[in-house]
Amino acid sequence: MICGPALRVAIVDDEAPARARLRDLLGDIAETQPTVVVGVAANGVEALRLLESEPADVVLADIRMPVMDGVELARHLGRLERPPAVIFTTAYDEYAVQAFELAAVDYLLKPVRAQRLADALAKARRHLPPSDAALAGLAPGARQHFSVSERGRVLLVPVAEVLFLRAESKYVTARSVAREYLLDESLVQLEQEFAGRFLRVHRNCLVARAAVVGVERAGEHEGETHWDVLLAGLAERLPISRRQWPTVKQMLGI
Known part of the structure; x- marks a missing residue:
């Protein structure tokens, strides 16, 4: 029994045999779960570029991939105007993968079986994409990219x-x-996620630790002396609040 119109599916896995197996399995279950494979990708970055020109209803995403893993990919997909449902594929054992049920429509344990794939696609027809908060909790570390929505595409x-x-x-x-980019995210959440990379210098500003080249006293002529942080490759100086100065000073070893 056919469950509905054909789903547009993107397959994302860094291993060619795994991509081929998923494509073959989709063909095997076409009578009950019709699909159209819009394309394949070897990592999350390739997948995002693919989906700019070939929108998908469902993304079958491996979890561990180079360049960008499946969890980070899913977080970026959630910012699309019409985000696809995400089904993770993984080689983790059944105890480890239980956590992924909280963040994806479903997961497929490798080697993927036809009936499990059919069940996952049926579930994808009924469920919304994973929440960014849930995905953030699953990610093994901080993201490698920020995602920005510009002119209908994810940058x-x-x-x-x-x-x-x-x-x-x-x-x-x-x-x-x-240049500058606008992120639809909370500074507090970004500070927590990237605690090792960014340092708070003001209640509204975090700076990249690796970019700091020094500090300089400023505001003497205005009667409100403070310190500015200097960043490599940027003429703009950022004020350091009195509250954050001890932390910045300690970090710089001044």
């Missing part, structure tokens, strides 16, 4: 290129040497 911004994050109104500005 990836490498975290390593961001010099500072500053809260402004309802958004957070991420500044690289080249």
